[in-house]
Amino acid sequence: MFTLDAQLAADTAFITRFKLCQVLLMKDAHYPWIILVPEREDIEEIHQLSPADQAQLMQEVTHVSEKLAKAFQADKINVGALGNVVSQLHVHVIARFTQDPAWPAPVWGFGPPAPYADGDLEVWTEGLQKILV
């Protein structure tokens, strides 16, 4: 049975569920930062998914990318599946801006996240539900 990794659960807020993935918001107010987690057991690499799930993952990644790019007028979308720290397969989709704190470096390992202010996390997850669904 699929269970969301405890670290991913602690670092994110739930937005919605697609056909394949849980859609999560990274708790870092520096960036509009979505994490997609395929609800499949014991998968660490994209190539371990079935071909059908791989195709579905691509659709969900490009859907989120396109919606974030438009909604936030992003300068760039960063997509990444790393998993060096949390091995459960998860794909980052991040709206980047030439003025954001890490630009042009990657956001991973760039420094401590900026917590959302009280109440903002609910505003963001509800707003992103509307953008993404």
Add this chain to the structure above:
Amino acid sequence: MFTLDAQLAADTAFITRFKLCQVLLMKDAHYPWIILVPEREDIEEIHQLSPADQAQLMQEVTHVSEKLAKAFQADKINVGALGNVVSQLHVHVIARFTQDPAWPAPVWGFGPPAPYADGDLEVWTEGLQKILV
């Protein structure tokens, strides 16, 4: 007409050509580091590709991931499309090891690349042709 970005061309060696992508080796001997560049004009984001090209890109990414994982007995495969510096769409597929210099950090921006020794670049590109084709 598609033309490979000059910075990508300078930083890599040609391995082969798939149906969609040029397959390049990053000139950094620290990691088995492949870059896939879809041969499509004026594309900066995965979601700008046609759905058929997106599906093909996923196939080529997972093909390279699986072959690298097996050939090098990698601890993890990192996949990323960033483009904050070079905007032409390119996807990194990198075999990572718990003993590699950057682990567990991402390789991007980690420090200067390690040049391949004289002759090694040819050995690597020929070896990777056999592994990937």
